Amino acid sequence: MKELAEKTLWLIPLLPLAGFVINGLFGKRMPKAAVAAIACLLPAGSLALSIVAFRALHEAGGPVTAGALSWIHTDTINVGFTLRVDALSALMILIVTGVGTLIHVYSIGYMHEDEGFARFFAYLNLFMCAMLILVLGDSLVLMFVGWEGVGLCSYLLIGFWFDDLKNADAGKKAFIVNRVGDFGFILGMLTLLGLSGTLTFTGLEAWVKDYAKRPDVMAGVVLAVPALLLFVGACGKSAQIPLHVWLPDAMAGPTPVSALIHAATMVTAGVYMVGRMHFLYALVPGAMDVIVMIGAGTAMLAAVIAVAQTDIKKILAYSTVSQLGFMFAGMASANFMTGMFHVTTHAFFKALLFLGAGAVIHALHGEQDIRKMGGLAKSMPVLFAFFLAGGLALMGCPGSAGFYSKDLILTSVGAHEGAAFQGAWLMLVGTAFITAFYTMRMLVIVFFGTPADPEAHPHAPGITMMAPLAVLALLSVVGGVALETHMHHALEQVWGATALEKTTAFADAHHKSVAVSWAVFFCGALLSFVLYGLRRDWVEEFVRGETGRGLHKLVANKFYVDEIYQWTIVAPVRVGAAALWYIVDRILIDAVLVGGPARLAYGVGGLVRRAHTGAIAAGAAAMAMGVIATLGWLAWRFLA
């Protein structure tokens, strides 16, 4: 099994790449069925090979590596095209290929009418390839290749319907905001390279462990620098404060893209990176304080914003930002299992919610405003059941997948002492309450009540769309209880047993967190159900009132973060660019450096042309005099 896995490991990212090449080059001339078959079967092949790799890992008991092809080979750095599967990356490739394949199948139904059918699947396959390289790469450099690759695909797919300028702008925004984070990632990588001279994960792990033992350096302080720089990269990719602004706008892309890239896989790359670099982060408690505050802050902020959104995809987008904050808070507790566990359950239930939202939008012919929905539980009961399963998991309903992972995060954060972690714990509890509130609000408004438009006849989605939903709904319900202990054992191979879980503080925090989780779920859901299901006039009255109106405006406008960036960053950059364009380009280069010599030649020519009368006699006389003068000078020079 191990040999087979080693031989086929490279095929895992290469199969989707082949799909990208075939559909990208010939997709337009092939029938849609062939395009769909290629696009879905190749990722499914990756899924099968991922299972092979997972089994091999299980049997071998250690990481499986493949491909020793040298890539960058100099005196100071040595990087190869090497893939490596350990428990952590095995988990991720199973999520990426598993959820990815389901979403490919779903997309057949969702995108069937679209003109860019083949292009869509080509991009989606390219994304799979890049994401798998990100996850499987055995060095930061190879990870960065995938990191940039998924960024590119994200850009291409957000702007998929690029003939609407709004979508193209959203794509650009995502790309540019991600560049800011990527710059931090590069700096972090270079810092590590400068310090240690290696960028492979195994090499770095050995070096960090050595470095921490040296008595002559303050390892906790020095290592915090690359840890925080890499975290800046994670902030960009995983939409954390202050780089969270691109993700809600990314909903401009087709809904399967939102589900796969902007909820289940790509945005969790930052969390995965922290897990991959766990040996570094475990040694820098100062940096962890920063990360837990940013994570909890993001979770809180995004959850509050989600309450006032009316676009179903925007609600889910902010909820994704919020849940990513949870994951980072979990990672910051140094109990890395928590974050990865939440990555897994979140991939199930958020993909389910997005695909369910996509089915709703599809059924209502493109309507995304929840105020224009309503009463859909009656017309599409199966879809409602699936959506409810996802919603309950998101809310952290006891027993669902989300409950287990969220509870573990709360416990691990709460088990730490110190103001940062205790503050973060309170914020996360608050966020869990708000999450239950806004999820219930969405469920009630979309599925209960009376249809906003009684004439509309929602058409139920087909089998290719419903089958993936069924699988994801099942995973959202049982994924938590079924996977927790398995994942716990498997991932311990990567980062060893976590000392935190053995402490009494952990046990105390566990009791506290479980109780609080139950309480906030029921309170949040109940309050929301009462307000939006039974007494919506109370809400409307509050929003009409003086304080309510201002508050609602502030939240609905996302705390004006976009506007603040617009005036503090975008506008100065635009003004600076305009100034540079006018002063440097127009005046210095065009007018002085290029136009200057031209105008000089023109002016001199204008002066000299007066001597050129065109009269033959004058020219001849001038020539004769010139000859005489020359001869005279020569005579004077050589004879005198």
Added chain:
Amino acid sequence: MLKYLALSAIIFSIGTFGALSRRNLLIVLMSIELMLNGVNIALVGFARHWQAADVPGHVFVLMVMAVAAAEVGIGLAIIIAMFRNKRTVDTGELTEMKG
């Protein structure tokens, strides 16, 4: 010797003056012939003065005569072509090269 050179200089100067002062292209061409002949006289004079065994001066003269004949042929052809186009051979009116 001096007499030959004086004659040569006089004829060359007459040719130069004619070439510069006359406006009719035909006469300008004839004046240029005069200049060439002035040079020829000087060359013959020098050749005779030095009495060189390999007579390069005489050869030069013959060479110049041949070239001058060719030049007259081409020059006349140009003047005729120009007359056909412009209906004039007056240098004062031929100012196409004015800048």
